[in-house]
Amino acid sequence: MPRTWLTDRFELDVPVVGAPMAGVSDGRLAAAVSAAGALGMFGVPANASGSWVSEQAAVAAASGRPYGIGLMAWVLADDRAQLDAVLDARPALVSVSYGDFAPYVEPLRRAGIVVATQAGTTDEARAAERAGVDVVVARGGEGGGHGRDEVATLPLLQNVLDAVDVPVLAAGGIATARGLAAVLAAGAQGGWVGTAFLGCAETTLSEPALRRVLAASETDTAYGRVFDVAQRLGWPPEFGGRALRNAFFERWHGREEELGVDEAARAELAAARRDGDFDTAYVYAGQAVGLIESPHPAADVVASFAGADELLRRFA
Template sequence: MSCRVLETPICELFECRYPILQAGMGGVARARLAAAVSNAGALGCLGMVRESPEFIREQVHKVRSLTERPFGVNLIPSATDPVQFHAELDECIRLRVPVMSFFWSVATDAIKKAKDAGCIVIYQVGNAEDAVLAEEAGADVIVAQGFEAGGHVHGTVGSLVLIQDVCDAVSVPVVASGGFSSGRSLVAAIALGAQGIQVGTAFVATEESFAHLMHKQRIVDSQASDTLYTDAFAINWPPGSPVRVLRSEETVELESQPLGHLPDEAARQQVAEEGGRPIYLMSTDSPLQSMTGDLHRLAMYAGQVTGQIKQVASAASVVQRMVDEARQVLSNLRIQ
């Protein structure tokens, strides 16, 4: 039996059963994962940063062949050439993608264009000031990403404080991100004022994820203390774009100076390839199933929540585990 506490307004907005969003992780989040998450009752999302309109079209069609449920597409304006970004967004609009998700610096023109086309717009931010800017530009939902998050991290404040700050700053629904992979964390996010959670690391380590198996297993084998916050994996992104990755042999020399690295100063040393495309050491590329080479040298993104992920499982089982645990926590609290 469902608990009304979990039936937050974003469930109606996104036409999903549970207030759980899958993060739009570039490369990792392709059609199979997005469809599996949506079929499980949450909101799946394609991570299409710097992908061609043709590839976006292929992936959207594939999602629709696998699910009838709503889904989103994630794009990142500030990390994409402007001409390519607008081509990506135009294709999403042409395909009538129901939900558009954006990240990093607030691009007000992207919000307006997506809203004018009838899309629901999610904007992920790392501070309350950007949350206000995104709301003023027309965003329907704000994702507040705490410092604990894996992948690119835009803010410097932990989720416990950030979620409350953002909820106080805006009137649109807020979704908590960064350190959320359990039913306990879902209940905590709602208690802090959020209407749901966005989950990244736990979905990387799923059967449907396009991450390389090595990356998935490293997440399972790691603990919260095994991550590093650094801007050294910088090639392909603007300067000053820190990430959280799993520690590896490549990060040992970064321990003493994790920050202050610039993309233009990084040597282009090829360590892998994907369909003839060179993959460079210290790029923002993470190991994917389509890559070959020294994949263990690439950025293996993971949040501090990695220690709570015990096995590679199906996306449906991850969603159901979170929901079941949340219901049990609420039952123990005698909240109905």
């Protein structure tokens, strides 16, 4: 594989970060991705305790390879327990995204941790560089989970590569060796990949959720705030989420104000999450979900990205 800042910094075989996915990637997936030669991360859910973070860090560290942890800035503003547990665990990489991440950059860097944040616009990438992050993730709107939906990966990446001097990783829609080769050729130091790992046995996805992922095509996702509003989560409104479109989303999209005070809808979503009813409950996924056709171990997904090397050599 081509050597890049990412592979050199973390001694990886493949220039891929397994993106943090709260509620889907815990320490087990992170360990599997790292053991396979990429950089595995786990995502810290909004309501996770410091001790949960410590436990999952121990699981991720068991691979003996570098791993990372993804935090949400809007959560840290009210409670430092997650951050303190991360500082104790000292993973190789930490991302702080979605909100005011700047106050956390220096404490993390002082602990010897490489700091990343996801940027959804070029202005956000410039602000991230000014705040002192080590690496900026240019994340396009086709990506799964939360983020902005203002710019797609390719135009964002082209702009950000010219706008900042720090290393740039590309996120949103990268799920095969072709996608990875494209962003490496453009100048990214690696891919930040979430959705492509949704078909892995090492996620925490339930069997019915996995079936939805495998059945979904590239046009089956939708972006919005429906699920966050229904749960009364404190997400900053500029960060909606991309998930598999379902009946609950269709019913409430465009009526979020009403949804925010509808107690029956809130209870309906909570019950559906408990029961695994994905006509109502959400499965966060990006447009690349259409590329996942069968379940694979994380090691196979990582190995499949190594094909980028051959694609890049064709044009060398």
